Amino acid sequence: MAPDSRPARIDIRDVEIIAPNFKRRLSGVTSTIIQLIPVQRALGQKIAALGPGLPATLPHIRFRDLIHLWTPPVGKKHRVWHARRNVEMLPAILMRDILRMKLKIVFTSASQRKHTGWTKWLISKMDAVIATSSKTAAYLDVPSTVILHGIDTVRFSPPADKAAAKAAVGLDPTKNIAGCFGRVRHQKGTDLFVDTMIRLLPDRPDWIAIIAGRATAKHIDFENGLKARVTAAGLADRILFVGEHTNINDWYRALDLFIAPQRWEGFGLTPLEAMSTGVPVIATDVGAFPELLVDDGNGPQGMIARDSLDAMAEMAARYMDDTPGRDTLADAGLAHILEDFQIDMEAKRIAAVYRSTRY
Structure with a gap:
């Protein structure tokens, strides 16, 4: 890999929010992570991605960096782990509840169908839940905050001609x-x-x-x-x-x-x-x-x-x-x-x- 194409690795000591992406294939969830992280960082949120299937330039940490999650970042009691899939909720629960790592877990749900018992259990263990629409929120058994997706209005803007x-x-x-x-x-x-x-x-x-x-x-x-x-x-x-x-x-x-x-x-x-x-x-x-x-x-x-x-x-x-x-x-x-x-x-x-x- 050429030096100028190396992933933008971030020192985990400077990371307060982790956005895991445990799916290689491009999906709507992956696209959301790709679009949001640069905006979140521009707003001062100390966030980094974790996992495959993301652009090399996106700020990220490595799996081996997770060993440091027992120690919170300066000025914080915990880090936030922002999961968007079941496969991302489960390891966070294990790290927080079994390994006693300093984590708060946020889950974003986009599903508009009845959840399985397993998914309901995972969601019940979250510290906070976001629903991507009111319709999505109606399928949740826990309190949630509805946050609709936004658009990059610079990239998607009307033509002059x-x-x-x-x-x-x-x-x-x-x-x-x-x-x-x-x-x-x-x-x-x-x-x-x-x-x-x-x-x-x-x-x-x-x-x-x-x-x-x-x-x-x-x-x-x-x-x-x-x-x-x-x-x-x-x-x-x-x-x-x-x-x-x-x-x-x-x-x-x-x-x-x-x-x-x-x-x-x-x-x-x-x-x-x-x-x-x-x-x-x-x-x-x-x-x-x-x-x-x-x-x-x-x-x-x-x-x-x-x-x-x-x-x-x-x-x-x-x-x-x-x-x-x-x-x-x-x-x-x-x-x-x-x-x-x-x-x-x-x-x-x-x-x-x-x-x-x-x-």
Whole structure:
């Protein structure tokens, strides 16, 4: 490993909060850790990661450093261990209760289903619990603090020039663009988006659609089936599968309408990312989506019933045909994000939970 790519190792004596990541494969939890830790450190929180599957530059400690957990950092009685999975709660309980190490354990739950007895037991041993939505909190048997995820509003920000943003990712700057981003699979409702566009685009020559995201090996046949439907409809040049991109923020900037068509979702950041980029959003009533969209007093704007092609097509047609309506929804969404969903707000709310443990 070249010297300039070595992991950013932190002296554990300078670490007050440990964020373990015991899963190598990239997941929503891993992504949350990657995005939050730099923000938390910028706010003065002495936090470091522990475990595989993280960028080499992310501040971290090593497993062998855990031997020092019997000694708390200067000015503290304990360290905080912030777990987000069962496999991260269990070792912390053993270290705190069996080895008597100086730890307080915080757990963030994103699950929206009934917990097993084992998981309930683990959660009951926490010093504090965070739920990522009110829906998640309803599945917990212990008190929790609801903290919705935030967004990096610098990375996800509106373009200065929409036409230039479209050209920058190789799309026609003269077209309006509807988008659906995320893993390509049935659970994510990619087929509902594709079928909606097959229904609507023939009568709207000024619109095209893009699907950005990857189909894993298990879902390749599903993706190929969607491509075949698009080709059969004669829309292969107007419904584009553009793959997975690390610069996904640039692709959001090219959009005129974003649709989150999920049939099921644990939390789902894509509506927040789209709104932060100044794009109007339509989303199904799953996961935390009802808590993320703008509520004008009559319910979340742009919300539709899950697994309903007719509802999606009706709402999409409404906004595709109403430029002022899209602009109004986009402006409301961006203001909503800036007021309530900036990622530093999430980091500050998490810090308050850490403080509640009196570590």
